[in-house]
Amino acid sequence: MFLKLNEINKVRDSASTKAFGGYPMFQNMIVGGQKPEGGDATNELSFLCLEATKHTRLPSPSISVRVWQGTPDELMLKAAEITALGTGMPAYYNDDVVIPALLNRGLTLEDARDYGIIGCVEPQKGGKTDGWHDSGFFNLAKTLEIALRNGKEGGVQVGPQTGELSSFRSVGDVIDAYRRQMAYFVRLLVNADNSVDLAHAQRAPLPFLSSMVDDCIRRGKSVMNGGAHYNFTGPQGVGVANVGDSFEVLDQLVFRQKAISPQDLLKAMDSDFGGGKSSDEAWLAVNIYNELYRRGLIDKDKMAKINNFYTGSYNNGEYIRQMLLNRAPKYGNDIDEVDRYAKEAALIYCREVEKYRNPRGGRFQPGLYPASINVAMGAVTGATPDGRKAGAPLADGVSPSAGADKLGPTAVMNSVAKLDHVIASNGTLLNQKFHPSVLQGENGLRNLTNLIRGYFRRLGMHVQFNVVSRETLIDAQKHPEQYRSLVVRVAGYSAQFVTLDKSIQDDIINRTEQEAV
Numbered sequence: 001m002f003l004k005l006n007e008i009n010k011v012r013d014s015a016s017t018k019a020f021g022g023y024p025m026f027q028n029m030i031v032g033g034q035k036p037e038g039g040d041a042t043n044e045l046s047f048l049c050l051e052a053t054k055h056t057r058l059p060s061p062s063i064s065v066r067v068w069q070g071t072p073d074e075l076m077l078k079a080a081e082i083t084a085l086g087t088g089m090p091a092y093y094n095d096d097v098v099i100p101a102l103l104n105r106g107l108t109l110e111d112a113r114d115y116g117i118i119g120c121v122e123p124q125k126g127g128k129t130d131g132w133h134d135s136g137f138f139n140l141a142k143t144l145e146i147a148l149r150n151g152k153e154g155g156v157q158v159g160p161q162t163g164e165l166s167s168f169r170s171v172g173d174v175i176d177a178y179r180r181q182m183a184y185f186v187r188l189l190v191n192a193d194n195s196v197d198l199a200h201a202q203r204a205p206l207p208f209l210s211s212m213v214d215d216c217i218r219r220g221k222s223v224m225n226g227g228a229h230y231n232f233t234g235p236q237g238v239g240v241a242n243v244g245d246s247f248e249v250l251d252q253l254v255f256r257q258k259a260i261s262p263q264d265l266l267k268a269m270d271s272d273f274g275g276g277k278s279s280d281e282a283w284l285a286v287n288i289y290n291e292l293y294r295r296g297l298i299d300k301d302k303m304a305k306i307n308n309f310y311t312g313s314y315n316n317g318e319y320i321r322q323m324l325l326n327r328a329p330k331y332g333n334d335i336d337e338v339d340r341y342a343k344e345a346a347l348i349y350c351r352e353v354e355k356y357r358n359p360r361g362g363r364f365q366p367g368l369y370p371a372s373i374n375v376a377m378g379a380v381t382g383a384t385p386d387g388r389k390a391g392a393p394l395a396d397g398v399s400p401s402a403g404a405d406k407l408g409p410t411a412v413m414n415s416v417a418k419l420d421h422v423i424a425s426n427g428t429l430l431n432q433k434f435h436p437s438v439l440q441g442e443n444g445l446r447n448l449t450n451l452i453r454g455y456f457r458r459l460g461m462h463v464q465f466n467v468v469s470r471e472t473l474i475d476a477q478k479h480p481e482q483y484r485s486l487v488v489r490v491a492g493y494s495a496q497f498v499t500l501d502k503s504i505q506d507d508i509i510n511r512t513e514q515e516a517v
Contacts (some may be wrong), residue, residue: 018501028117033066036110040070043225059494061202068095080445088425094456101425120492121427130228135193141239144341147177151385165262169249186352231362234426237349238370241395244342245386249328259307269383272390286322324387332400333407333416367426369397371491395427402510416428417458432468433511473509
């Protein structure tokens with residue numbers, strides 16, 4: 001059966017193929033979890049499905065594991081054994097977050113306990129739900145980019161006027177501008193989604209699908225006309241880490257330390273941090289001065305003069321970028337002051353989305369995952385205050401920006417768990433990448449299961465792992481004919497690495513490689 005599920009796929013246009021590289025048909029099979037009436041649902045078939053995944057090592061079906069306090073260690077170890085194979089499967093989901101999230105959206109307790117995963121990471125009650133779960137992807141970083149320029153993009157007024165950065169007195173003013181831009185652009189997203197919904201109801205009512213979804217026959221309505229028991233529209237926010245890290249940079253370096261003026265920051269971003277020293281020289285200069293200041297060998301006035309020389313008089317764009325990257329803490333390192341900004345960046349989006357309803361009588365519910373469109377969205381987003389260059393990929397899902405997490409996987413999960421995952425009821429996505437040596441032997445597998453349980457106790461919603469070395473991925477990129485069987489986790493799905501667009505391959509290569517659990 002698993003082999004048959006890999007025989008079918010859609011033929012997509014070239015833009016979709018590039019933006020959503022390796023997209024499967026999304027037959028998502030889930031094991032474990034709880035029964036509708038309560039109690040653990042693990043059974044013999046749970047292990048057989050994982051064993052079949054082990055034998056085939058193919059992208060479909062996308063295998064998932066539901067975890068709760070009653071999940072037996074035997075299932076966790078079996079799942080960890082599959083993870084260690086390096087195909088990016090299974091994905092792990094936390095019942096202690098998903099079930100409350102679905103209850104908050106109106107599901108009964110029995111239906112919430114009986115959830116499955118469709119598409120990437122979206123939970124739903126099968127057979128009762130018409131959930132347009134991929135109704136759109138929303139660029140959080142672009143919203144901030146526009147907010148920092150008084151509603152303008154490329155000199156054109158595309159959003160409301162919310163103030164110039166030079167007039168702001170604190171990061172609170174920036175966040176308020178971001179919130180107001182968010183309200184404007186989310187409303188445009190909702191109008192677009194609802195227009196498509198109405199068009200589908202008129203032109204593609206889907207009678208065959210409707211015949212298999214409760215309560216379409218009883219209500220005499222197709223799924224596209226609101227016949228399903230539960231009706232959702234779920235757009236996804238992308239770039240949580242970029243906005244959170246940017247808020248921290250603005251707070252610390254612009255408003256508190258005054259290490260760079262608002263004008264010089266915008267000038268540097270508009271030039272994509274052009275001019276000045278090489279990246280290595282600039283990185284060295286930033287870190288030397290920072291260490292001297294930390295030790296008290298340079299006073300505040302002297303440090304201000306040094307910064308003014310590089311950021312103002314000398315206009316060293318690369319020095320500024322390295323300062324943004326290295327002198328403000330980053331999300332993913334279990335540092336409360338920046339993690340709270342990432343949480344706020346996501347919450348502002350989520351709270352705005354959940355205000356709205358769709359034409360099927362249901363609700364909008366937010367998600368925080370990108371598929372692989374974080375690469376395509378980054379390509380149309382300018383430089384950002386976190387030090388990201390124009391055109392570079394945005395952070396994927398609720399993961400830290402690539403390379404920003406310096407303190408290992410436990411620190412990453414502690415940071416991610418501080419987000420509000422319950423409000424993001426359409427799903428959140430955390431990618432982690434391990435060197436294969438980390439999961440060797442029973443001790444390595446037990447370390448992984450303990451890591452997952454610890455993260456879920458802190459109320460993270462989802463996590464998945466790539467277990468492949470950077471060297472292997474780079475070699476596969478150079479010699480694809482030798483790696484046709486290499487399957488990796490892209491986002492909420494796995495795909496053959498050699499079939500992916502190079503930009504997506506590079507994004508996977510650049511994710512932080514953890515060398516210890």
